[in-house]
């Protein structure tokens with residue numbers, strides 16, 4: 011399953027990465043469960059790996075219920 015619901019909207023890997031990064035990535039991996047809770051609302055957190063540029067790879071985290079997101083480069 012590649013599509014998830016985030017803040018009431020269906021997202022793909024690319025649109026999830028776009029929500030976290032602010033712009034569409036060059037590539038994105040499958041969405042996975044991050045196995046952690048949102049620090050703001052205790053909601054479920056999902057993660058996606060993506061490349062904002064040719065030389066960078068970022069793991070992004072996003073709460074499914076609120077605006078919280080985080081990323082690790």
Ligand SMILES: [Zn+2]
Pocket residue numbers: 048049050051052053073074075076077078
């Ligand atoms: Zn949350």
